[in-house]
Amino acid sequence: MKNENIYLGSHVGLSAPDFYLGSVKEALSYGANTFMFYTGAPQNSFRKPLSELKIQEGRKLIHESGIDESKLIVHAPYIINAANFSRPDLYEMSINTIVSELRRTAGFGAKILVLHPGSHVGMGAENGIVALAKALDLAFSTDGTDVKIAIETMSGKGHEIGITFEQVRAIIDKCEHKDRLGVCLDTCHINDAGYDIKNDLDGVIELFDKVIGLDRLLVVHVNDTKNPIGAHKDRHENIGYGYLGFDVLNRVVHHPRLEGIPMILETPYINEKAPYKQEIEMLRSGIYKDNWRD
Ligand code: FE
Numbered sequence: 001m002k003n004e005n006i007y008l009g010s011h012v013g014l015s016a017p018d019f020y021l022g023s024v025k026e027a028l029s030y031g032a033n034t035f036m037f038y039t040g041a042p043q044n045s046f047r048k049p050l051s052e053l054k055i056q057e058g059r060k061l062i063h064e065s066g067i068d069e070s071k072l073i074v075h076a077p078y079i080i081n082a083a084n085f086s087r088p089d090l091y092e093m094s095i096n097t098i099v100s101e102l103r104r105t106a107g108f109g110a111k112i113l114v115l116h117p118g119s120h121v122g123m124g125a126e127n128g129i130v131a132l133a134k135a136l137d138l139a140f141s142t143d144g145t146d147v148k149i150a151i152e153t154m155s156g157k158g159h160e161i162g163i164t165f166e167q168v169r170a171i172i173d174k175c176e177h178k179d180r181l182g183v184c185l186d187t188c189h190i191n192d193a194g195y196d197i198k199n200d201l202d203g204v205i206e207l208f209d210k211v212i213g214l215d216r217l218l219v220v221h222v223n224d225t226k227n228p229i230g231a232h233k234d235r236h237e238n239i240g241y242g243y244l245g246f247d248v249l250n251r252v253v254h255h256p257r258l259e260g261i262p263m264i265l266e267t268p269y270i271n272e273k274a275p276y277k278q279e280i281e282m283l284r285s286g287i288y289k290d291n292w293r294d
Pocket residue numbers: 075114116152
């Protein structure tokens with residue numbers, strides 16, 4: 001196999017008793033050389049102080065095992081919605097949570113925070129984009145870090161914004177601190193949003209480059225999807241068991257234009273067991289094992 005520059009890992013936990021040290025051990029147990037984590041529960045913004053999370057111990061293991069810390073990914077909690085300002089209290093809470101997550105990301109020594117662009121909740125995508133860009137600028141002017149936010153491409157459920165490359169581009173265009181903005185491309189989400197990576201991966205990557213610019217691409221979420229193109233559902237599936245299939249996702253991982261970009265699996269657990277060791281092995285080697293889930 002040729003010596004490619006591939007950073008492949010998965011979502012990992014951050015839980016007692018080992019916290020960050022446990023996250024790093026979990027990633028290494030999957031054969032990963034990068035990973036993504038939430039700095040607390042994904043559904044809320046209650047957060048343990050960084051001093052309790054065994055960050056030094058985790059970072060020591062990261063450095064010993066040769067993981068490139070600049071490729072690690074933090075995911076912001078889902079409760080943030082800065083794409084709607086009809087409720088000033090919620091809008092302000094979202095901005096405060098973004099600031100605190102940026103600082104926590106820096107506290108782990110990480111450089112990239114993935115953020116869902118949110119839902120306009122009836123005010124229309126254009127207003128949603130304005131609201132989000134304003135919130136990002138407020139956060140970037142107060143957080144005091146150099147952490148970048150990667151806006152995740154969404155599948156188009158409900159009132160989500162950030163469904164098309166043009167919308168993501170519009171968010172970046174409206175933000176003053178463009179140097180701190182990038183994009184997270186999720187293969188399940190863009191399929192569900194209507195981009196045909198199954199039949200025309202090169203064309204979709206070229207379109208992304210034209211509309212947004214590949215230099216903005218900071219992370220790829222590698223997921224199969226339970227639904228056909230354009231379904232607007234967002235239901236992840238294990239690699240090879242969904243509509244996209246192994247060959248397409250394998251081409252994503254090994255695509256020369258995506259070289260060096262961290263690739264993160266967020267596929268479902270199987271009977272309470274993480275599938276990531278097997279999925280990483282198959283995607284790294286390029287060799288699929290039929291019925292690997294059985
Ligand atoms: Fe996400």
